[in-house]
Amino acid sequence: MMAPEVAVVGGGPAGLSAAIAAAQTGASVTLLEERPVAGGRLRYRSTPLALRPGGQFQAPAELADRAIDEARDAGVRIVTDAPVWGIFADLRLGIARGERAELIAPRAVVLATGSTDLPLAFPGWTTPGVFSGRAVLMLVNQHRVLPGRRWAIVGGGVERERIAADLRRAGADVVVMADPGEVGAVAVFGSGGVEAIAVGDARVAVDCVAVAAGRQPDAGLATMADCELGYDPELGGWAPACDAWGRTSVDRIVICGDAAGICGPTVAAAEGRLAGLAAAAFSGRVERDALDAALATESAALVNRKRVAVGSYAQPYR
């Protein structure tokens, strides 16, 4: 694999937007996606959205397909089934390609690695039939599979409501919604798979359980690269610090989207457009005033966006 000027890790709304923005400056761009198809959360979100403020709302999967087309038209090389498993000195990226490993050394890296679901370790949480919230959304909306009929959802927040709505639209019965912080003890029982959930003193027969405990930024590569991190519950926990364009404390590493703090697809796309320009600027493709102009353009999408600022925390992992 040839080393590009910009390597983008992750093909969700942030990464696709970053790759397009970088490629449109003339930079050579490779987008690395660990799954068989790019699109990230756009592949398993059910409700329409726009990736630009004021844009027309569209089905998420259609937005993903359009962004992939736009990226290819701009010259982005999209490599799927390509997990990035490490980042090393001089910005070398370790990439798994089937049974082989490859190293590339791009000029700049955009980390658009998204988020991971937080687990909740209640008794019985490893019983087959208990799924992370994202797994449920993927199964129902992307794989088009309902793994059981009667459901309990353990957890709370926006994600719980989204999971409940998507399950019900798929014809499932959501019979229990329990936030352990409110109901106290929750436990799952079953042999050969989930059979029942106990909430307080009540025991209810269910086939499956979804866990909606929130998400955290996937900061694995940023941590490995020694990017400065900060802890902020509103961002989903530990998040890499960055400036308005996503530039981290490590030279030539830029971050965007949920990886920089949980934010959702519309903000992620706006951040991606800025991060792509910032990354291309490390190859001299973008002038300073163009970066400023882009920030002004995206400010509407980012007005309530919170992030960890570079220099606001001590290096916690040193």
Place this chain on the structure above:
Amino acid sequence: MANDRDITMNSADGHGASRLGEQDAVGGETTIVFDGRSINARDGESLAAALLASGVRVFRTMLMTGDQRGPFCMVGRCTDCLVVVDGVPNARACMTPVRAGMRVETQRGLSGPAVVGEGA
């Protein structure tokens, strides 16, 4: 291993697993074999999705305890969905695309059926 008895519940499908329709970007209907029985699948779809759709819940048992596990995260992180594919253990079912004629087995402990009863 006491839990092995319960894995036969995998074929009972008393929990209402079903397909919701066709998904994008996968091929046509095909057949794979899971623990000796034939299962309908779509060429190229996630193996975990295909097994869940056909009512399979237990994908592996743990080496030391025999505890049962099935898909949890569906994104290749949790390793609870490890199965034996064409004789090779430790395939993450969620990240493995279905191929026609694939032979899949419940993974018991580390290495599949050959070590049943030897692990713990």
